[in-house]
Amino acid sequence: xxxxNTADAAARQASxxxxxxxxxxxxxxxxxxxxxxxxxRKDIEALASxxxxxxxxxxxxxxxxxxxxxxxxxxxxxxxxxxxSAEGKASAGAAQALPRSLHKAVAGLRGLSDTLYKAQADSIxxxxxxxxxxxEEVKGILRPKA
Numbered sequence: 647x648x649x650x651n652t653a654d655a656a657a658r659q660a661s662x663x664x665x666x667x668x669x670x671x672x673x674x675x676x677x678x679x680x681x682x683x684x685x686x687r688k689d690i691e692a693l694a695s696x697x698x699x700x701x702x703x704x705x706x707x708x709x710x711x712x713x714x715x716x717x718x719x720x721x722x723x724x725x726x727x728x729x730x731s732a733e734g735k736a737s738a739g740a741a742q743a744l745p746r747s748l749h750k751a752v753a754g755l756r757g758l759s760d761t762l763y764k765a766q767a768d769s770i771x772x773x774x775x776x777x778x779x780x781x782e783e784v785k786g787i788l789r790p791k792a
Contacts, residue, residue, distance in 0.1 A: 677787055685783040692776035696769045703765025707758055714754040721747055 672679050 681783065681787050685780065685787065688779065688783075689776065692772055696772050699768045699772065700765055703761055703768075706761045706765075710754065710757050710761060714750070717750060718747065721750075 669679075671677075672682070
């Protein structure tokens with residue numbers, strides 16, 4: 647039983663060793679541990695913000711794709727209904743529907759790419775701001791307290 651307690655204590659000390667080294671470094675260099683923790687908290691908030699932005703962008707893409715598919719299906723149904731009439735009208739309907747469908751497809755793809763670009767640009771801007779803030783925070787943290 648005593649060997650189990652000794653092994654548990656040794657395991658706890660081994661798992662705490664890296665943390666103790668870090669705390670000793672912070673204390674010996676007179677760094678502000680609260681500032682270090684606050685900086686990491688801001689990093690986590692920035693990552694959460696990026697994930698929310700990317701999720702919103704992906705949801706917009708899915709919504710646009712669904713709208714595009716519904717519009718295309720409606721156009722195809724209308725074209726099929728028009729095909730039941732005389733042969734002359736069917737070819738004229740198809741001749742008008744194809745360019746219109748192509749235009750919608752190009753506009754839909756443009757909208758999708760704009761949505762993806764905006765989501766990525768917003769995410770990159772958030773990362774850039776956080777990196778700049780992080781550099782300033784690290785400069786402040788590394789200045790020893792008097």
